[in-house]
Amino acid sequence: MTSWASLTNGKRIKHLRGPDMTQQGLADVSGLSLALVQKAEQDRGELSVGSLLKLASALNTDVAVILGQQAPRRGMERSDRAALLRLSDAVHESALGEWEGIEDPSSVEDLAEARDLAWAAYWASDTATVSTYVARVLMEGQVRFESATGPEREAMASILASTYRVAASCSTGFGQRDLALAALTSAKHLAREAGDPVLGALLESTLSWIYLRSAKLPRAVAVAERAGLAIEPSFSRGSRPELIAFGRNMISAAVAASRCEDAESADDYLSQAHAAAARLGREEKLHGTSFGPTAAKTEAVGIHVALKNFGRALELATAPDMKTLPKTMSKVARNRYKLDVALAQASTGLYDQAAETLIEVGLDAPEWVKHQALPGVIGQRLAKVSTARVRHIGDLIGVPLIT
Known part of the structure; x- marks a missing residue:
């Protein structure tokens, strides 16, 4: 039997489309042209990341499945499936009030520490640990929240x-859009209860990312822009939390605009993010979100890659202040940035450097990289020079990169 990874991208798309959907139907649902769908199924030309996102959303799958890195309805390790089930149970049962039997919940301080540990595990790409801490905070926290009053209720x-937000972020990374939206819905209700507009703005940046992963690009831009305008600080008097929330939403808007190939809007949003980062002057964390000058610069590299400004992306990546990334930068953020650099390298003929960067990412985050679209795109670029080397890299990092 032919393995999923051994098929071409075109054959995988055709298989996922199935006999019940025509090529025109796929074009209509995805918002792509019929000609592009036909070329994709015939393996003529390379698909952009934006087109891959739209096809994956229309086919109710993930980009990694189209690229052969995961097989349909499989693709996850047993530990990841168990962790996502634990997340799902915690998100739904806590919101529905199914927390009977928890008579002595942890203190506010202990639950706050567990939330922080959930975020740390998320940025370390440790899904099992994320789900363990999230389940504890949501179940015990809801019990304490229901009986709390005054400042304690707002804190909870x-x-x-x-915590619902980290559950939404983790779920989105695995393509579990419905679970992510359910978690975010609970999070937004609670943020209003807490009276925290900054947290509310950061929740909108997560919603923008969910829409981005679902290929709802105009909506992703609109959500982030609206949230940014709502929290936009006075740059002379704005609080640091406001600057973080504003900057992160401007980054979200810029990323989504770049996927729409709207370079003018992406540049505008990016310039506002840089202004907020410069005002902060250093990297800071808030509600599990990091933002500052380095975050703005690394995100700028990815935005220019999406706009196919590969030379500009490499110029930014090789600037003196980007030679050494901060030790405080999370594993996920660091490797996501390096994948952008690898794609820029591969797209400008720096094949050896691209291969080295891809291997570095794959060895540093072997589980995380399996769920990313860019390794397959990079592999296709490298295969123009040597398919044998690409297969070797795929074997080395545990991700099938080409057929």
Whole structure:
């Protein structure tokens, strides 16, 4: 039997489309042209990341499945499936009030620490640990929240909202859009209860990312722009939390605009993010979100890659202040940035450097990289020079990169 990874991208798309959907139907649902769908199924030309996102959304799958890195309805390790089930149970049962039997919930301080540990595990790409801490905070936290009053109730609302947000972020990374939206819905209700507009703005940046992963690009831009305008600080008097929330939403808007190939809007949003980062002057964390000058610069590299400004992306990546990334930068953020650099390298003929960067990412985050679209795109670029080397890299990092 032919393995999923051994098929071409075109054959995988055709298989996922199935006999019940025509090529025109796929074009209509995805918002792509019929000609592009036909070329994709015939393996003529390379698909952009934006087109891959739209096809994956229309086919109710993930980009990694189209690229052969995962097989349909499989693709996840047993530990990841168990962790996502634990997340799902915690998100739904806590919101529905199914927390009977928890008579002595942890203190506000202990639950806040567990929330922080959930975020740390998320940025380390440790899904099992994320789900363990999230389940504890949501179940015990809801019990304490229901009986709390005054400042304690507001504190618990903030802790719970941030924890639902990490659940939404983790679910989105695995393509579990419905679970992510359910978690975010609970988070938004609690953020209003906490009276924290900054947390509310950060929740909108997560919603923008969910829409981005679902290929709802105009909506992703609109959500982030609206949230940014709502929290936009006075740059002379704005608080640091406001600057973080504003900057992160401007980054979200810029990323989504770049996927729409709207370079003018992407540049405008990016310039506003840089202004907020410069005002902060250093990297800071808030509600599980990091933002500052380095975050703005690394995101700028990815935005220019999406706009196919590969030379500009490499110029930014090789600037003196980007030679050494901060030790505080999370594993996920660091490797996501390096994948952008690898794609820029491969797209400008720096094949050896691209291969080295891809291997570095794959060895540093072997589980995380399996769920990313860019390794397959990079592999296709490298295969123009040597398919044998690409297969070797795929074997080395545990991700099938080409057929």
